[in-house]
Amino acid sequence: MRTGGMILGMAEGVGELELTVGQLAQRSGTSVSALHFYERQRLISSRRTAGNQRRYHRDTLRRVALIRIAQRVGIALVEIRAALETLPEGRVPSRRDWKRMSQGWQDELSERIRLLTHLRDNFADCVGCGCLSISHCALANPDDHMGVVGSGPRVLLPEEETG
Structure with missing residues (x-):
């Protein structure tokens, strides 16, 4: 499937749009090496294809945006990880999920x-x-x-x- 000049792959048997690491880097304005670092730090996750290539769910764009903004205002990666861990697994976080997560940072x-x-x-x-x-x-x-x-x-x- 082609959107905005980029080709998005379909997850095998799942039917959800996914991004390659290069597409995620381009869309998020983040380097590939930074994305790999975020993954090693358990801030984002990917699945591997049969060819051992990373595939990221599209909601990872929001997570990367949050990571970059939080880092910019000085929030430590360990705190970012803890906040991201409050988001639901197995489904795309809703606006309510994101709001609940961000309220934990309000006082700080x-x-x-x-x-x-x-x-x-x-x-x-x-x-x-x-x-x-x-x-x-x-x-x-x-x-x-x-x-x-x-x-x-x-x-x-x-x-x-x-x-």
Whole structure:
């Protein structure tokens, strides 16, 4: 079957459209080596043809998109795998399945956004002057008052992460 200039194979005896690794790479904008890596990490799966070629179910496109987006915002692969494992096996995940899975990241992403906003708004004040000596910084840390609080970038990170 030909769609959008690509040939999609039919799964043997199943009747579902499948993608080759090259087609999945092209459609997802991901390299073949990255797809192989995702498979080794059990983030996606394929079946093998009689000729030992990989075939991916079309819903793997959504999984790859989710993996790439999650990685881009800093979610660890182990967390991505755990989230993907909550999706149903044996059927294409529904919109409800995807929504339920993504809700598990809501609090973490909100906290990450809060920290990034704090970093964006305060980073220049903390190290932007170029002195690179927090103990001598007259603006953000006069007389090294932050040194008695603990180690690390106290101005930029919340207390629970630095002490």
